[in-house]
Amino acid sequence: MRLIIRDDPKAVAFYTANYVRQRINEFRPTRKRPFVLGLPTGSTPVEVYWHLVEFYKRGDLSFRHVITFSMDEYVGLPRSHPESYCAFMHRHLYDHINLRAENIHMLDGNADDLAAECQRYEDKIKEVGGIELFLGGIGPDGHIAFNEPGSSLESVTRVKTLAYETVLSNARFFGGDVNKVPKLALTVGVGTVRAAREVLLIITGAHKAVALAKCIEEGVNHMWTVSVVQLHPSAMIVCDEDATLELHVKTVRYFKSIEQVQEQLIGRQHIGLKGSISKLARTDPSHSTGSALSPADASVTSSGVDSSNSGGDSISQQSADEDVSDSGDSLHSVSDIDDEDIGSTTADVVASPSANMPAGSSSDTNGARVNNSLASAAAVGNPF
């Protein structure tokens, strides 16, 4: 699992939107090979959607060959109600981009047969080849989509009764009146999210700090359904500093150090967006700091730079902090092609000349350092 920590919700949104943009562009979707994207509601993703709309307007991102599935929907709330998740998705994203109407999938909370509606959704996801990237948020009780505490970790799309804490939390969207909040919802299951090829969660705010700590530092537990991402081979959480308040200091330092160590040892240009590592940036020991590794550093070398880790502790995430105009991956026209003409990629979306930080740089504020022996070991192909 990757944990990306940024200063505040704005930086989280910018990072996340850039990551989604890069994933779609790198995938180079076509009509025959569309990019299937799962999407959440809630206040957290609003700014992410704003950025995605901006990327689209600037010609840096096309949704022409993107298929979307929303995570959930209230039961019994008319689709035209401003707080229905259908209305939310149109208001914040769908009405502003070139997503084809037939590629938008949402659950119908007013269907005559709710069970059949849920089955239809699961079938549709399978029909399009599964979800490539599921973007999600969480509730303060650690629910993902509307999978409340106690949900089966194998669950699929179904009707769910909302927990009181969720009803309280969502009352803010209904004038603060808990009585106006629907008590039932349709939601993709925990298993549906797990089945996606990649899961990206955004978690911000001190009120979600306990949930994040349960997710990262404790075991997989159906009472904190977000914790299931521990079992996912390609999961990433992007959070702000406030959300880390209940994490151990060493946990925060470790995840922050991964980015820094990899920047020094590998360089962004050698790391794929999802964390695959091609080679090291620099192997000349004379450029290293020569400082000794602390125990915390040692753990970084054993797992943080392990290219065999399919979860991929990637530094490529740092490119997601950059302004889109710097990354040279404007593939609007390419994304709009209708054929299966994928061909060779036109741009390394994570490449950045400035990314190759000198190994001797002293910018590492988290105690992670690169020493001679580490660089040498890497040079002879030591798999860390």
Ligand SMILES: N[C@@H]1[C@@H](O)[C@H](O)[C@@H](COP(=O)(O)O)O[C@@H]1O
């Ligand atoms: N069903 C949605 C969740 O999918 C979402 O993650 C959560 C977070 O909302 P917010 O981002 O406003 O905290 O809201 C609802 O409960």
